Amino acid sequence: MAGAGERHLTGWALTNTVVIAYALFPVWWIAALSFKDPSTLTDGNFVPEKWTLENYRGIFETSEFTRALINSIGIALIATVIAVVLGTMAAYAVARLRFPGKKVLIGMSLLIAMFPPISLVSPLFNIERILGIFDTWPGLIIPYMTFSLPLAIYTLSAFFREIPWDLEKAAKVDGATPAQAFRLVIAPLAAPGVFTTAILVFIFCWNDFLFAISLTSTTRARTVPAAIAFFTGSSQFQQPTGSIAAAAVVITIPIIVFVLLFQRRIVAGLTSGAVKG
Amino acid sequence: MNTPTPATSTAPGVAPGRTAALSEGARQERRLGLLLCAPAVVVMLAVTAYPIGYAIYLSLQRYDLRFPNQASFVGLSNYAAVLSSEFWWEAFWVTLLITVVSVAVELVLGFALALVMHRAIFGRGSVRTAILVPYGIVTVVAAYSWQYAWTPDTGYLAALLPSGEAPLTEQWPAIGLIILAEVWKTTPFMALLLLAGLALVPEETLRAAMVDGASAWQRFRLVTVPLMKPAILVALLFRTLDAFRVFDNIYVLTSGAHGTGSVSILGYDNLFTALNLGIGSAISVLIFLCVGLIAFAFIKLFGAAAPGSQEAGR
Numbered sequence: 117m118a119g120a121g122e123r124h125l126t127g128w129a130l131t132n133t134v135v136i137a138y139a140l141f142p143v144w145w146i147a148a149l150s151f152k153d154p155s156t157l158t159d160g161n162f163v164p165e166k167w168t169l170e171n172y173r174g175i176f177e178t179s180e181f182t183r184a185l186i187n188s189i190g191i192a193l194i195a196t197v198i199a200v201v202l203g204t205m206a207a208y209a210v211a212r213l214r215f216p217g218k219k220v221l222i223g224m225s226l227l228i229a230m231f232p233p234i235s236l237v238s239p240l241f242n243i244e245r246i247l248g249i250f251d252t253w254p255g256l257i258i259p260y261m262t263f264s265l266p267l268a269i270y271t272l273s274a275f276f277r278e279i280p281w282d283l284e285k286a287a288k289v290d291g292a293t294p295a296q297a298f299r300l301v302i303a304p305l306a307a308p309g310v311f312t313t314a315i316l317v318f319i320f321c322w323n324d325f326l327f328a329i330s331l332t333s334t335t336r337a338r339t340v341p342a343a344i345a346f347f348t349g350s351s352q353f354q355q356p357t358g359s360i361a362a363a364a365v366v367i368t369i370p371i372i373v374f375v376l377l378f379q380r381r382i383v384a385g386l387t388s389g390a391v392k393g
Numbered sequence: 394m395n396t397p398t399p400a401t402s403t404a405p406g407v408a409p410g411r412t413a414a415l416s417e418g419a420r421q422e423r424r425l426g427l428l429l430c431a432p433a434v435v436v437m438l439a440v441t442a443y444p445i446g447y448a449i450y451l452s453l454q455r456y457d458l459r460f461p462n463q464a465s466f467v468g469l470s471n472y473a474a475v476l477s478s479e480f481w482w483e484a485f486w487v488t489l490l491i492t493v494v495s496v497a498v499e500l501v502l503g504f505a506l507a508l509v510m511h512r513a514i515f516g517r518g519s520v521r522t523a524i525l526v527p528y529g530i531v532t533v534v535a536a537y538s539w540q541y542a543w544t545p546d547t548g549y550l551a552a553l554l555p556s557g558e559a560p561l562t563e564q565w566p567a568i569g570l571i572i573l574a575e576v577w578k579t580t581p582f583m584a585l586l587l588l589a590g591l592a593l594v595p596e597e598t599l600r601a602a603m604v605d606g607a608s609a610w611q612r613f614r615l616v617t618v619p620l621m622k623p624a625i626l627v628a629l630l631f632r633t634l635d636a637f638r639v640f641d642n643i644y645v646l647t648s649g650a651h652g653t654g655s656v657s658i659l660g661y662d663n664l665f666t667a668l669n670l671g672i673g674s675a676i677s678v679l680i681f682l683c684v685g686l687i688a689f690a691f692i693k694l695f696g697a698a699a700p701g702s703q704e705a706g707r
Contacts, residue, residue: 125515132509132515132519132520135506135520135523135524136519136520139523139524139527139581140523142527142535142538142539142542142577143530143538145538145541145542146534146537146538149538149541149547157547158546160546160548160551160552202432202433203433205429205432205433206430206433206434208429209425209430210430213422213423214419214422214426215422215425215426215430216423217427218426221430221433224437225433227688228437230631230635230684231441231681232657232677232680233638233640233657234640234656234661234676235444235445235448235678235680236441236448237661237664238670238677239444239448239674239677241664241670242451243444258440259440261440262437262441265440266437319529322531325532325533326641326657326661330661341531341532341534341641344533344534345644345645357541364531364533364537364538367534368531371526371530372526372529375525375526375529376522379521382525382529383525386582386585387586387588387589
């Protein structure tokens with residue numbers, strides 16, 4: 117009996133290890149590349165022989181990467197704030213108020229979330245050049261609304277449906293003013309959902325590549341994923357492998373931090389909308 | 394600032410006629426509801442409906458960005474040019490192949506992963522944390538990792554192949570590697586959706602089936618899967634539409650060379666390499682129609698299970 121139990125445990129340990137290795141090895145590989153000394157970049161080793169921070173020093177020396185990093189952070193943050201604010205208003209109405217067209221709104225945001233971005237690239241390219249916002253922050257923030265706003269509405273409506281709104285009435289019966297009821301009862305209940313949605317939306321904006329390469333042309337608004345694709349080696353005979361790997365690791369760090377700190381919430385946010393409809 | 398204090402639950406004051414007061418309250422609630430949704434709706438329409446309308450207009454023009462002054466209305470000839478071009482059909486079949494194969498593999502792998510997370514007696518947390526990494530990581534970063542892994546000399550995976558092999562420069566191996574990169578990145582999403590569906594399968598039902606002598610496979614096939622149907626369909630719909638838009642992985646891995654380009658890559662190249670806004674827009678509209686058709690087929694076939702349609706009861 118004990119032997120069978122032990123074998124069972126070993127089996128699970130093995131399965132878990134396989135899954136974790138599957139999930140992490142491409143991440144380890146790009147990190148390993150980023151720490152390789154330029155002379156050993158093409159040795160094909162899974163573990164660097166000579167560790168160095170040279171590649172990181174390289175990318176932070178030029179403004180090409182630092183500027184892209186600022187663009188990435190700024191654009192993703194602004195797009196997230198706008199999407200979450202507008203999404204919270206709409207989701208609150210969907211969860212709380214009776215009015216016609218609720219289902220249409222949810223259905224519409226789902227449809228728009230599935231919109232192929234390439235279909236928007238050609239018209240936006242022309243519109244933005246005419247409006248003079250091509251290659252600017254607003255020029256990326258606006259198209260990011262196509263996926264961030266539906267995602268925010270969808271996720272937030274799912275979260276808000278779970279909030280026991282009657283507590284607010286109870287607080288008022290107990291003598292709280294509407295402002296107190298909101299601040300002390302509703303806001304703390306709604307905050308985790310809003311926060312989780314913000315993380316998900318941020319990750320999506322942080323991830324975008326197609327809009328970023330199509331609607332920018334200089335370092336003015338180019339985000340990191342797009343900038344990486346334009347990296348060149350320090351001389352024309354050199355591949356930019358090390359720089360790309362280092363830049364890739366830098367933009368992966370926030371994702372890893374989010375995942376480590378908020379994994380439960382991210383999972384809840386990802387699945388609540390989809391499964392509970 | 395963003396969340397208005399709810400005003401609706403407060404009963405209207407002394408009203409002359411009861412029904413009139415109620416309908417007044419209901420009307421106010423309705424007005425507030427629409428008012429709160431209006432900004433989101435306006436923004437969503439402005440960023441999607443307007444550009445796609447403009448794309449349809451552009452697709453009916455001969456519009457070469459090098460000669461913007463010679464733009465002229467040409468009717469459907471851009472569509473005719475695209476649909477009679479072998480590039481479009483090659484890209485279309487490649488996209489379809491990538492979509493079907495990657496979604497099918499993801500469904501199987503995702504189910505396995507979901508079952509591991511559902512049944513594991515320990516280490517559930519760390520497995521879940523680990524698989525969120527592929528989901529969250531920037532697609533371009535993952536794509537570079539794969540690209541370097543398969544590049545001869547640089548990569549550890551290329552080192553496992555016979556020397557002289559450069560899989561990313563041959564059509565079929567390259568498509569296989571694109572599918573691999575897609576599967577790696579998006580299986581976790583599938584797994585998490587399926588895991589949430591698994592949690593809805595009552596343990597008692599499974600135990601009852603076990604008592605009745607059903608084998609593990611029978612329990613899975615006859616109890617778990619039917620009960621999870623809505624979750625499976627939602628996951629399939631999401632992933633199919635998402636896979637059809639594949640761009641990032643192909644752009645980094647092969648740039649669409651050697652017959653590996655998807656329709657999104659084709660649209661991008663027509664716009665930025667060929668600088669043909671008319672043709673590029675026609676491709677944009679065609680891709681939009683394809684995605685619409687896929688979504689329509691899913692909803693038509695599995696109507697009741699489509700996301701959004703179940704929320705009526707809540």
